[in-house]
């Protein structure tokens with residue numbers, strides 16, 4: 001980790017602590033984190049930065065658990081098991097906190113490009129791209145106007161309907177490291193299409209990350225397609 005990465009981690013820990021403090025007293029925050037209330041007060045008020053190891057523990061430990069709890073409180077399942085996740089994907093500042101947690105817990109190396117699927121993957125993709133200083137590319141179910149060359153990937157779904165995603169060919173250069181992200185993974189069909197697009201671009205896969213895994217079919221499918229880390233912030237049955 002270079003100095004800038006350490007500083008970024010320290011600032012992320014402060015953001016996580018500030019989020020946790022919104023609904024807690026310092027004593028409650030001390031109990032949750034195991035850190036002294038006086039230190040927490042100085043971190044939250046910006047007078048002192050947590051040390052790098054402490055920052056890592058906050059981001060990967062309590063931060064991950066707290067974000068997963070927050071995510072679970074914000075999503076709603078309907079009677080047929082479909083998820084309304086607009087309370088999460090519409091909240092860019094929440095997603096900004098998810099990015100370092102995902103990066104640190106999956107041990108992701110810095111990618112060159114974050115690849116996601118329009119529509120709902122875009123806000124998470126933007127948060128991840130900003131965190132890593134990477135570009136964002138999103139594949140769409142229709143061709144972007146005025147673009148001549150596309151990478152396209154088509155799949156016949158279990159329903160028999162064919163699904164095609166298109167990405168402007170210039171979005172990923174060969175040899176670039178691509179992190180595939182999406183808000184939700186269930187069958188894994190979308191992730192498979194995205195991985196196929198990345199491979200057609202001769203990119204290297206840096207990992208696959210979703211906010212929400214519904215069942216384990218999708219993550220298992222992604223694991224069969226890549227040796228890179230695959231994970232989700234929260235899993236639901």
Ligand SMILES: O=P(O)(O)OC[C@H]1O[C@H](OP(=O)(O)OP(=O)(O)O)[C@H](O)[C@@H]1O
Pocket residue numbers: 117118119120121182183184185186187188189190191218
């Ligand atoms: O693992 P899977 O079974 O492929 O499901 C996951 C995909 O489904 C949703 O997108 P949707 O196709 O509904 O498009 P949207 O983002 O435009 O809502 C979600 O955003 C994922 O991209």
Ligand SMILES: Nc1ncnc2[nH]cnc12
Pocket residue numbers: 081082083084184186214
């Ligand atoms: N919103 C959603 N909930 C559950 N499964 C899905 N598959 C695609 N979109 C979904």
